[in-house]
Amino acid sequence: DVKxxxxxxxLVKRTGEKVFLECVQDMDHENMFWxxxxxxxxxxxxxxxxxxxxxxxGDIPEGYSVSREKKERxxxxxxxxxxxxxxxxxxxxxxxxxxxxxxxxxxxRLLVL
Amino acid sequence: QKEVEQDPxxxxxxxxxxxxxxxxxxxxxxQYFMWYRQYSRxxxxxLMYTYSSGNKEDGRFTAQVDKSSKYISLFIRDSQPSDSATxxxxxxxxxxxxxLIFGQGTELSVKP
Numbered sequence: 001d002v003k004x005x006x007x008x009x010x011l012v013k014r015t016g017e018k019v020f021l022e023c024v025q026d027m028d029h030e031n032m033f034w035x036x037x038x039x040x041x042x043x044x045x046x047x048x049x050x051x052x053x054x055x056x057x058g059d060i061p062e063g064y065s066v067s068r069e070k071k072e073r074x075x076x077x078x079x080x081x082x083x084x085x086x087x088x089x090x091x092x093x094x095x096x097x098x099x100x101x102x103x104x105x106x107x108x109r110l111l112v113l
Numbered sequence: 114q115k116e117v118e119q120d121p122x123x124x125x126x127x128x129x130x131x132x133x134x135x136x137x138x139x140x141x142x143x144q145y146f147m148w149y150r151q152y153s154r155x156x157x158x159x160l161m162y163t164y165s166s167g168n169k170e171d172g173r174f175t176a177q178v179d180k181s182s183k184y185i186s187l188f189i190r191d192s193q194p195s196d197s198a199t200x201x202x203x204x205x206x207x208x209x210x211x212x213l214i215f216g217q218g219t220e221l222s223v224k225p
Contacts, residue, residue, distance in 0.1 A: 004156070031211045040121060042201065042217035043157075050210050058212075090156055094211045099145045099164060102203075102213055104156030 003027070004105035006091055012111045019078040021108050023091030029103075030096040032074035034058075034066060036087040037107070043090065049074055050096070081112045116140055119202055119216025128225050132189040136202035136216045139183065143214075145205035146178050148187045150198045151218070157201055161187065192223045 007022035023032065033048040035058075045058030047066040055066050063085060067075045074093075078085055088109050092102040119136045126132055134148075145164045149157035161176040163169045169176045175188040185204075189196055202216040 033212075040217060042119070043215040045212065048210065048212065056210065092156075096211070099205065099207075100211055101147070101159045101162065102211070104149075104158065106156045107154070109154075 004093055004103050006105040006108050008108050010109050013081050014113055017081050019081050021076040021089055023074045024072055025093035029093035031094045033092040034076045035090045037090055038087050083112050086112045116214050117204055117216045120219055121217045123220040125222045128223055130192050132192050134187040134200050134219050136185050138204055142206045143204040144207045146185050147203040149201045152198045194223050194225050197222050
């Protein structure tokens with residue numbers, strides 16, 4: 001079974017703090033993704049990576065950065081957290097081929113005060 | 114106009130009802146069509162996957178794709194309270210690094 005784990009289920013941070021969200025997958029997948037999920041807006045892609053040290057901007061990259069130093073690990077960084085970044089953050093991974101299923105982690109619910 | 118439109122609901126039905134969930138899309142380049150189910154406070158999980166027009170059945174679930182109308186549906190027969198979840202359609206274009214475009218999700222509640 002594919003397993004995607006995220007470092008925290010719930011996180012509370014203050015405005016201006018630097019926040020790290022970590023994601024690890026155990027299926028040797030090439031692709032990894034970070035989404036945020038907000039009511040009425042669905043899942044929106046923040047960044048994705050198709051290989052180690054490679055990254056591509058998604059639809060809403062502003063205020064975020066990512067790091068992929070190892071194939072199994074993909075980190076999302078909020079450089080200076082703001083209240084409008086309060087959201088559910090979901091990590092996913094998939095194989096390289098088009099049509100491959102994305103497997104999701106359980107999500108991190110982030111509250112920025 | 115969003116690339117993928119999905120009625121957010123919420124949708125409430127009695128146990129045993131047939132449920133129809135729908136998405137429309139605007140880009141004819143979409144070739145892969147998926148339905149994910151997301152229980153409260155969990156990550157989405159793949160429910161159905163198809164890449165051609167027509168119907169695909171899996172137990173009580175049927176995924177339907179009409180590429181000419183740019184319309185996809187998920188039907189749930191004999192719905193159960195355990196089907197209560199948010200259902201998301203997800204579409205993919207060939208050769209775009211595995212990116213999925215999601216609908217907004219429809220929240221379904223099946224009442225006993």
